[in-house]
Amino acid sequence: MKKTIRRGYLVNTAVLVAVYILCVVLANVFSEVSNFKLILTPSIWQCCYLIILAASLNLVLGFMGQLSLGHCGFMAIGAYTAALISLAFQRAGVYDEKSGIVFVLILFLCVICAGVLAAMFGVLVGIPALRLKGDYLAIITLGFGLIIVNVINNLPFAGQNGLAEGVASSSLYQNGLGFGTTAKVTYLWVALAVTIICVALMFMFIRSKYGRAVRAIRDDEIAASAAGINTGYYKVLTFAFSAFFAGIAGALYACSNSTLSTASFSFTNGSILNSTFVVVMVVLGGMGSLTGSIVSAVIMFVLNYQIANGSWVSSLPGFIQGVFTYPMLVYAIVLVIIIMFRPKGIFGTYEFSLLRTPGEFVRWIKGLGGKKKAKPEGKEAAAQ
Amino acid sequence: MKKKLLALLLALCMVFVLAACGSETDSDAETSGGDSGEASGDTIKIGMIGPQTGSNAAYGTSMLEGLQMTIDEINEAGGILGRQVELIATDDRGDATEAQNAFNNLISQGVTLIIGSATSGATSALTNLANEEGVVLITPSATADDITTEDDYVFRACFKDTLQGSIAAAYVEQAGITRVGTIACSADPYSSGLVNAFISACQERGIEVVEQQSTATMDAQDFTNQFTAMASADVDLVYAIYYYNAVGPFLVTQARAAGYDGIIMGADGYDGALDYVSEGADYSAFNDVIYTNHYDPSDTSAAVQDYVTAYSELYGTTPLCFAALASDCMMMLQTAIETAGTDEASAVRDALSDTSVTYEGVTGTFTLDESGTPIKGAAVISFAYDESVGGLDGLGTELVTTISSDEIA
Numbered sequence: 001m002k003k004t005i006r007r008g009y010l011v012n013t014a015v016l017v018a019v020y021i022l023c024v025v026l027a028n029v030f031s032e033v034s035n036f037k038l039i040l041t042p043s044i045w046q047c048c049y050l051i052i053l054a055a056s057l058n059l060v061l062g063f064m065g066q067l068s069l070g071h072c073g074f075m076a077i078g079a080y081t082a083a084l085i086s087l088a089f090q091r092a093g094v095y096d097e098k099s100g101i102v103f104v105l106i107l108f109l110c111v112i113c114a115g116v117l118a119a120m121f122g123v124l125v126g127i128p129a130l131r132l133k134g135d136y137l138a139i140i141t142l143g144f145g146l147i148i149v150n151v152i153n154n155l156p157f158a159g160q161n162g163l164a165e166g167v168a169s170s171s172l173y174q175n176g177l178g179f180g181t182t183a184k185v186t187y188l189w190v191a192l193a194v195t196i197i198c199v200a201l202m203f204m205f206i207r208s209k210y211g212r213a214v215r216a217i218r219d220d221e222i223a224a225s226a227a228g229i230n231t232g233y234y235k236v237l238t239f240a241f242s243a244f245f246a247g248i249a250g251a252l253y254a255c256s257n258s259t260l261s262t263a264s265f266s267f268t269n270g271s272i273l274n275s276t277f278v279v280v281m282v283v284l285g286g287m288g289s290l291t292g293s294i295v296s297a298v299i300m301f302v303l304n305y306q307i308a309n310g311s312w313v314s315s316l317p318g319f320i321q322g323v324f325t326y327p328m329l330v331y332a333i334v335l336v337i338i339i340m341f342r343p344k345g346i347f348g349t350y351e352f353s354l355l356r357t358p359g360e361f362v363r364w365i366k367g368l369g370g371k372k373k374a375k376p377e378g379k380e381a382a383a384q
Numbered sequence: 385m386k387k388k389l390l391a392l393l394l395a396l397c398m399v400f401v402l403a404a405c406g407s408e409t410d411s412d413a414e415t416s417g418g419d420s421g422e423a424s425g426d427t428i429k430i431g432m433i434g435p436q437t438g439s440n441a442a443y444g445t446s447m448l449e450g451l452q453m454t455i456d457e458i459n460e461a462g463g464i465l466g467r468q469v470e471l472i473a474t475d476d477r478g479d480a481t482e483a484q485n486a487f488n489n490l491i492s493q494g495v496t497l498i499i500g501s502a503t504s505g506a507t508s509a510l511t512n513l514a515n516e517e518g519v520v521l522i523t524p525s526a527t528a529d530d531i532t533t534e535d536d537y538v539f540r541a542c543f544k545d546t547l548q549g550s551i552a553a554a555y556v557e558q559a560g561i562t563r564v565g566t567i568a569c570s571a572d573p574y575s576s577g578l579v580n581a582f583i584s585a586c587q588e589r590g591i592e593v594v595e596q597q598s599t600a601t602m603d604a605q606d607f608t609n610q611f612t613a614m615a616s617a618d619v620d621l622v623y624a625i626y627y628y629n630a631v632g633p634f635l636v637t638q639a640r641a642a643g644y645d646g647i648i649m650g651a652d653g654y655d656g657a658l659d660y661v662s663e664g665a666d667y668s669a670f671n672d673v674i675y676t677n678h679y680d681p682s683d684t685s686a687a688v689q690d691y692v693t694a695y696s697e698l699y700g701t702t703p704l705c706f707a708a709l710a711s712d713c714m715m716m717l718q719t720a721i722e723t724a725g726t727d728e729a730s731a732v733r734d735a736l737s738d739t740s741v742t743y744e745g746v747t748g749t750f751t752l753d754e755s756g757t758p759i760k761g762a763a764v765i766s767f768a769y770d771e772s773v774g775g776l777d778g779l780g781t782e783l784v785t786t787i788s789s790d791e792i793a
Contacts, residue, residue: 038488039488042484046481102501154598156568170617173512178512180512180516181513257481258512258513261480263602264570266477266571266603306476308485308486309486319400322403323400325403341388364596
């Protein structure tokens with residue numbers, strides 16, 4: 001067993017490093033190609049924050065079994081924290097141009113601060129909220145999500161006269177960490193590195209004793225508490241841990257948008273970035289599968305992007321195009337199909353693993369092994 | 385399994401039927417766009433970014449319709465510089481990220497002249513990118529002050545918020561009203577920007593702002609508390625800045641139900657609100673609701689009447705200001721391309737930067753200032769309910785007065 005664990009770590013680390021280096025090299029080689037710069041890079045940035053967002057919600061929703069509908073609130077905290085810190089540093093004269101080692105350090109400081117502040121609010125929200133269960137918890141988290149966004153709106157330095165308005169919002173682009181298309185290519189490695197580290201941390205969390213305790217709470221809270229698990233503590237811990245990553249996703253969001261407005265985090269946001277849609281992503285990917293969340297975040301993003309911008313759309317017959325003019329209908333169809341034919345989501349609770357999956361796939365093809373419920377055993381770290 | 389497939393089939397049927405009902409006009413516009421594109425190999429590509437879906441969809445569809453009509457007219461008349469114009473329309477759903485995606489996608493298709501987006505929130509995400517990529521961006525209706533700055537690639541066809549706020553204050557002064565209240569969505573640059581401009585203009589004119597209220601979102605559906613406060617503060621006019629989707633179904637009727645019976649004043653976002661009034665509402669509530677707008681469709685000038693006639697023949701409705709403004713954007717682009725003699729972005733930008741050019745559009749005759757914002761007046765329009773006609777048909781608009789840019793200074 002120990003041997004496989006070590007092999008798992010080695011293989012995964014090696015593959016991740018290889019993928020990462022490949023992406024960074026590709027970014028440098030193709031940085032002048034317009035499609036890479038204009039389409040692929042912004043898409044990767046958006047995928048990165050959606051992946052972190054969906055995976056972090058999966059900790060609460062999938063692994064702990066508590067429905068939270070206010071996840072974008074934590075993302076908003078992270079986004080504004082990162083943006084304001086970067087602007088403060090610029091005003092203090094720590095950096096002038098968006099290059100050099102100082103800027104990179106500040107960038108990472110912003111990302112970490114965004115996570116930490118969001119986690120602090122996660123604790124504050126979690127302590128009262130997590131005493132409730134089921135529908136009541138859903139409602140109270142929904143309320144907290146709205147409250148957070150409204151408070152940010154009414155902070156004089158953030159919402160009302162701050163980043164939402166003209167000059168202030170373009171100052172994020174000119175002076176802060178708002179990246180234009182060129183800077184997005186330059187700092188693509190930051191987005192990738194942050195995403196990989198975050199997902200790895202989440203994997204380590206669910207494979208640790210904390211993760212096992214959290215899953216015990218999901219399966220039977222009373223039994224878990226009888227077995228000596230401090231359910232209240234673990235619930236708040238997981239909630240804060242999840243909020244931490246939502247905050248980091250927010251920081252990446254602030255980077256990838258050259259402007260910041262709380263309208264982006266509200267429930268009526270027409271795009272795929274709202275709290276209910278993150279829940280849809282988690283359900284689609286499979287509650288209790290981080291790799292499922294990653295896959296479904298990418299699927300949802302590609303679907304969303306292609307419906308709006310894909311050139312192949314115009315070659316479709318008219319009645320399908322008619323549906324595509326209402327993107328929400330398409331998401332609904334996808335969700336209906338998944339729920340009908342695979343109610344537990346694309347991955348269910350299965351985790352993709354570089355070591356096991358190819359072998360299992362071959363066995364499944366041969367019809368021998370069947371679809372084995374892959375309860376993650378031991379501490380095998382799975383790859384992204 | 386059979387049952388499941390049947391259910392899925394039925395669900396798909398429902399979706400297609402729904403989509404077919406909704407998108408009739410859209411597909412018409414799109415097909416005619418395709419035709420003009422095929423007419424000539426060497427076309428001038430114009431990109432359009434606007435909310436075709438989402439909560440501000442009426443703005444985007446109006447923009448598309450107006451733009452399509454103008455481009456068809458230009459193409460019939462032989463195009464610009466002898467070349468046909470091709471429109472590539474995209475949807476931003478009123479969201480900053482989607483607007484950026486659409487923008488990048490247009491540039492990768494080789495478009496360097498872009499008209500959009502409708503709202504200030506989405507447009508503010510595009511202005512920096514337009515400068516970085518060297519793409520001309522003309523927004524028909526993003527009114528936030530700082531959208532255009534000197535020496536950049538961003539222009540617009542509408543007045544800016546400070547001007548619109550001052551126009552509203554000028555009207556309030558003319559009407560002899562001294563006690564006013566405001567309601568805004570603090571999160572939205574359009575709403576809060578306009579209200580702030582209005583408040584400061586009121587203070588200059590000695591009008592007392594007694595009560596200030598706010599809501600959390602632009603899509604708020606309950607204004608009862610805000611208007612109760614207005615009623616108890618005893619104000620004569622409430623300056624409430626929201627979009628049509630809140631004004632038509634909720635804001636006005638709730639204001640009257642909350643006991644507020646003074647004047648409700650709005651801005652260009654009220655345009656089109658009457659299409660969203662729910663059947664059976666108290667239509668007389670819409671009396672004493674006025675708003676400043678870019679143009680008045682009942683204006684008797686030839687430019688407006690020709691436009692309104694052509695538009696209603698084609699689409700069967702009165703054009704919203706967004707259609708007219710989008711058409712004016714196209715007119716500005718046409719003038720600039722003809723002056724520059726090329727459709728290259730930097731040359732077109734230089735032509736647009738010339739502050740001495742006078743544009744004669746549907747929404748008035750105007751010149752651009754150094755930052756690329758028109759200097760023009762506004763029409764003050766009132767909703768009016770005609771008891772003798774009754775029902776939804778009885779609701780209409782009438783021109784109260786026009787305020788020229790000279791009166792503000």
